[in-house]
Amino acid sequence: MAKGKALADLKVGSSGKILEIKDFKNKLRLEELGFTPSTKIFVLHENIGKTVYAYGVKGTVIALRKDDVKNILVEEDKYV
Numbered sequence: 001m002a003k004g005k006a007l008a009d010l011k012v013g014s015s016g017k018i019l020e021i022k023d024f025k026n027k028l029r030l031e032e033l034g035f036t037p038s039t040k041i042f043v044l045h046e047n048i049g050k051t052v053y054a055y056g057v058k059g060t061v062i063a064l065r066k067d068d069v070k071n072i073l074v075e076e077d078k079y080v
Contacts, residue, residue, distance in 0.1 A: 004073040007041065008066045012053075015042045016074035024071045034058040035072060 004019040018039045021027050034057045035041070042056035054063045 004075050006070045007043075007055075007072040007074050008053075008070040010043045010074065010076060012043050012046050014076060015040065016076040017041070018072060018074055020073045022071040022073070024068075026068055027071070030064075030068070030072070033062055034060070041074065 004016075007016070007018075010016060018035060018037055018041055020037060021030055021035060039057060043053060044056050044061060045054040046052070051066050052063055053066060053069065054061050055069075
């Protein structure tokens with residue numbers, strides 16, 4: 001299992017690299033949308049209730065529920 005943090009834990013404005021998607025019911029759908037290991041991902045927006053987030057992946061913006069993205073492990077980019 002890859003070390004990293006859940007994508008759901010990244011703040012708006014941050015970015016990272018996908019390490020792994022854990023097995024769960026929407027894994028294949030996420031992979032088909034471009035959420036694959038080594039892919040750069042950006043956290044762009046959140047809704048008022050902080051339950052849905054918009055992510056930039058491979059030149060497109062995709063909105064996902066926080067419950068789904070907690071199954072995606074990422075390595076957060078560190079800015080100096």
